[in-house]
Amino acid sequence: MKLVFDADLRRYNSFAVAARAACLAEIGDVRELERAVSLAESRNMPLLPLGEGSNVLFVGDFPGMALLMRNRGIEFDQDRCEVRVAAGENWHELVRACLAKGLHGIENLALIPGSAGAAPVQNIGAYGVELERFFLELECFDCASGTLRTWSRAQCGFAYRASALQQVRQQPRIVCSMRLRLEREAAPVLHYPALAEEFDGSTEVTPQQLFDAVCRIRRSKLPDPALLGNAGSFFKNPVLSLAAFDELRQRFASPPGFPVEGGVKLPAGWLLDQCGFRGHVHGGAAVHDRHAVVLVNKNRASGRELLDLARKMQARTLAEFGIALEPEVRIIGAEQP
């Protein structure tokens, strides 16, 4: 296990904001995790599991131990169409490996940054598919009891960009590995507008073509965190009741919306665009000039500047539309706004 005290976290978060952790432990297997957790306990340090830092915003330093999950391994069971992946594997590389093995379903989730272990934490989703659909179970280390547990899909309590693993706890649960069941017969999900457009409405699409298209679309649309610090969509898309959506339709000719259980899901980016946030600058932080839902570190922004900008956007959306935007990004070191 590699331990660094007073560690610089800048290269461990995709916003690339400056922050420090009292201790950073690089974890290669469950034994190392056990040792790190008991060391933290003996020093009364809070714990923070960290994958590749592409969905966190550090607002100030972390006074405890960041557990950098770097355990490796991908095992296939071809007969059962199953794959078991260690938390420290890169998610996109897993998608690529499954495709190469002829196991399908997660091509729509290609190129989502981050680790496999973080994928169930917020039930990652893109282009009409969510992880939950292929999830079987995961193994997590419960820091409170010091034991390794298996969690079923029901225990994970998946919802839109949410799961029971997100509960903020002094002694968190650390995902160590996960099992997915994929499909041998590909059934590409193509209803998402960008994909329907890409394939011109055709359904004769191979998994490789779908994977390539998703990568192409993402590369053309989203800023690369290696070049411009960001964490993808900062806010979740809000779900409005039918009555609230109808009210919106009286103000705007055709607001975009997708029917979901309990109402209509509205793109947060559209709402923020109506408020004129695209390209808005706040100190070193800014709203991306092509995506009003993506906050960027334009010029050495601090975590505080990015958080203040997010709060400003929430306040404006609430005042203009009566809609409370909820962050998708996990805020570390301040209240989740």
Ligand SMILES: Cc1cc2nc3c(=O)[nH]c(=O)nc-3n(C[C@H](O)[C@H](O)[C@H](O)COP(=O)(O)OP(=O)(O)OC[C@H]3O[C@@H](n4cnc5c(N)ncnc54)[C@H](O)[C@@H]3O)c2cc1C
């Ligand atoms: C350019 C860009 C585009 C993105 N697009 C999408 C998208 O299309 N869809 C989508 O869903 N997300 C998207 N995201 C968000 C991000 O990719 C996902 O949330 C991803 O799963 C984060 O993985 P990570 O390893 O970087 O997690 P981290 O940022 O390191 O951690 C995220 C949260 O999970 C917790 N965590 C991390 N690892 C573990 C573990 N092993 N056990 C328990 N808890 C853990 C952390 O404590 C934290 O609360 C995007 C991000 C970027 C930068």
